[in-house]
Amino acid sequence: MNIAFFVNDLATEYPNYATTFLAWQARQRGHDVYYVTPGDFLLQGNDDLCVHARQVPSGKSKDHTLFFKTLRSKSSKRVMLNVRELDVLMLRNDPANDVQDKPWAAEAGILWGRECVKRGVLVINDPDSLSRATNKLYFQSFPREVRAETIITRHADDVKAFAKKHKNEIILKPLQGSGGSGVFKLGKDNKTNLNQMIEAITRDGYVIAQEYVPAAKRGDIRLFIMNGHPLEVNGKYAALRREQAKDDIRSNIHAGGKAVEAQVTETELKVAEIIRPKLVADGMFLVGIDIVGDKILEVNVFSPGNLVTCSKMAGEDFSAPIIEALERKVAIKRDYAHDFDNRHLAII
Template identity: 30%
Template structure:
């Protein structure tokens, strides 16, 4: 099987923790051929099919020079058995355009995972609106007065931008309301930008759990990203400590309810963020934590993903 990974530049991969790298390694272990390109390498010309400047690669098993390039060609995306979209956020205009190019490649006959239309239809913070029964009280608005009313009701809140990643731009405001007005102004730019506000969930001290769902089925271990020091953010990018742990009954309840629904829409891999008993985000662009869970809990997440990819292609 020929698999093309659409991802960030290979040269910036941190292979000791990179999930895309772990997917590539498992694919190669099974005898599949691996190639890579960046979204900026994809193009379309009228009268033709979607193509990309593609690097055929072979993983070396070494830590530093972890791959060697075996070819560099312009290839039609439809000629690959599978295209795995793994470009990291932000979900900006260029990411949006890339999904349209990949959707055109689907019309050419390509098989893309996660499905480009599903990536567009499930923005990672707003996707939870479909499943309010699993969420803590949440407000999405541009209106400063609405935010202040929400704070008056819930007293302890989290505010965050809709396009943030890695914990960027997240604020907590406690019962005293300190700096609430300034924080709202910073995030919503005078009412020009929509933000999300959620009731603070104190169980964050035990971790912001990443629950992976592959092919509609939950991985039996989550990675709890535990805030360190005075931080309220558990994100690994914000210094959180990742601890693998078995899913709780509530984790399973959420994952088993959402997994089949989202898988049916072409989302082969999702990452649910769960704090305590509450769903806070649905990650669809490039969910991570494969290696941390595999190394700490012994569960082979990359193998489960490639199993699911092979099964999807067999349909």
């Protein structure tokens, strides 16, 4: 199959990114692999949609790091494709990374992804559903029983009342953004800084105020969900625990958090099962959920990371079942072209 990976920018891709891992696995299995960025699309006068894609030469690499070197090498070339030649477009960008410097690019994957769907390409995750997930308000559509109590506002008095209700133990973060950017923890030792926290966040939009879950002190568990179910190979789950740095409340790896092995228990599996119907209804093929105790703190539907680390810790290659699932979906699409829309096909 012909599979394209949509990313923010080739210059900001790295060897250990989950996208690299998936692209490597697709190439290992004999598929033609392409990379696409927000500025690469061309809508022709006859309504043909084409794309200036970077094609990775065919062949195999020992591992994903060598694949990445091939991607960056001169042997990787630019080609013009009609999108109808693609079987799969996998949207692996993070819109939040483009909002400030390239606002035109933030929703390019969603916009052009919809056009690709119209032309018969399997686009995952489903772009229509992704359009509703470009900020953290999407998180509020998941069942309340697995969400920490939350308010979203731009009024300081609302936040202060919420903080008082929770004895000044809350988390504050922006409605838009990712990667732990702009996240504050209010505690008894810094409650006098609440005004500054609110001002820092509301300068760019709405503030999310969330009750603090004490179990967060032990970090959170990142668990991959594929086709609505926890991703599992030989009894091992694609999961890890992200522990906070000593001087930081965030467990994000690039923010100083530390990845350690996670024991996925009935608690995490129950949380995954509770949110499964929503993920299935929205055509969310591959997501990463962040769990603390019996609550989810975040649902990453755009570009969930740490797949390489999960594979190393478990001693299993979690990229293989993901590409296998795409192969099966493409086969179903070819045999039953008119029986499934993109959202249904993304999750079966």
